[in-house]
Amino acid sequence: MTVAPTTVEAGASTRDAAHAMRDDDVGALIVLEGGDLYGIVTDRDIVVRAVAEGLDPAATVVREVCSKNPTAIESDASIDDAVSLMREHALRRLPVTEGGQPVGILALGDLAVERDTDSALANISASDPNR
Numbered sequence: 001m002t003v004a005p006t007t008v009e010a011g012a013s014t015r016d017a018a019h020a021m022r023d024d025d026v027g028a029l030i031v032l033e034g035g036d037l038y039g040i041v042t043d044r045d046i047v048v049r050a051v052a053e054g055l056d057p058a059a060t061v062v063r064e065v066c067s068k069n070p071t072a073i074e075s076d077a078s079i080d081d082a083v084s085l086m087r088e089h090a091l092r093r094l095p096v097t098e099g100g101q102p103v104g105i106l107a108l109g110d111l112a113v114e115r116d117t118d119s120a121l122a123n124i125s126a127s128d129p130n131r
Contacts, residue, residue: 001096005030005105010038010063014050017041017062028093030102031066037095037102041066072097075104082106 006024008017010033017029021043031039041062049065050057072095073082086094086108096104 001104001106001110003104005102007032007102008041008062009033010061010066012062013058014046014060014062014065015057018046018057028105030095030105031062036100037070037072037097038063039066039068040070040093040095070095074098079111083111
């Protein structure tokens, strides 16, 4: 799990979200509204739902392109529970919360590193990022 994931406010521009992704070298941000979990926005969301639609990244806010009301899991849940949720909802990323507040994000690559260390996904996920 990525602890203390990068967050963005729902009212921020998609340009600001893209800058945060670039600066923190991540492909997804937890979206907050008033400090509460609102959604998740990915680099793909910005490309497909904003740029490809001809929307201005400086004028388009994150709440317009993010996935809203994401399925989340409490931090004390088991890995098996997380795997079940991700399978059931076809999720690549799962926000981890404590008392409803986001404290992390679990990705498919994290599960591969934990459960299938010899897989290509685990090897890629455990590698240093390209810069």
